[in-house]
Amino acid sequence: MDGYREESEMTMQEPKVAVLMGSTSDAGVMEGCRELLRVLGIPHEIKVLSAHRTPDQTRDYVTSAADKGIEIIIAAAGWAAHLAGVAASHTTLPVIGVPIDSSPLQGMDALLATVQMPPGIPVATMAVGSGGAKNAAILAAQILGLKYPSIAQKVWAYREAMTREALKKGSDFESGA
Numbered sequence: 279m280d281g282y283r284e285e286s287e288m289t290m291q292e293p294k295v296a297v298l299m300g301s302t303s304d305a306g307v308m309e310g311c312r313e314l315l316r317v318l319g320i321p322h323e324i325k326v327l328s329a330h331r332t333p334d335q336t337r338d339y340v341t342s343a344a345d346k347g348i349e350i351i352i353a354a355a356g357w358a359a360h361l362a363g364v365a366a367s368h369t370t371l372p373v374i375g376v377p378i379d380s381s382p383l384q385g386m387d388a389l390l391a392t393v394q395m396p397p398g399i400p401v402a403t404m405a406v407g408s409g410g411a412k413n414a415a416i417l418a419a420q421i422l423g424l425k426y427p428s429i430a431q432k433v434w435a436y437r438e439a440m441t442r443e444a445l446k447k448g449s450d451f452e453s454g455a
């Protein structure tokens with residue numbers, strides 16, 4: 279177990295999660311994802327890649343991701359959001375999709391495009407927008423926590439802090455503070 283843990287920690291500096299976004303305009307919505315990946319101690323890299331505008335580069339990146347040590351792909355896109363599905367079609371790494379609310383349909387288009395994958399090629403689809411972006415980071419941490427105990431511990435610490443904050447906010451509100 280110690281050897282396993284040492285090996286796990288030794289490789290922890292290399293990116294384990296790739297955060298793909300379809301456009302630099304998605305960066306604001308995805309900031310919570312990046313922040314939580316930092317808080318949860320997950321080495322990651324960001325790539326701006328589009329299923330429609332840069333299809334060859336998207337395929338090339340995703341097909342080589344596992345060999346580079348990437349273990350999970352988070353893919354965020356708006357409009358007819360095919361990025362997560364296309365990524366999932368090129369790898370067996372788990373793909374977590376974040377529908378971005380950047381279109382006149384406020385993300386309903388991206389939600390359906392991301393979640394409605396045909397049988398055989400799943401995408402773990404989060405809520406639309408900034409909430410989904412945060413949950414993508416937490417879900418990635420929970421998956422990695424199966425292999426890296428230090429990440430599982432950070433997820434528990436995050437939850438405990440969230441519970442403490444919710445209780446404090448509630449009691450402050452109830453007491454009129």
Ligand code: RP5
Pocket residue numbers: 299300301302303304328354355356357378380
């Ligand atoms: C999608 O188109 C991107 O993910 C973004 O949400 C949306 C609009 O992109 P820009 O026109 O702002 O670059 O591919």
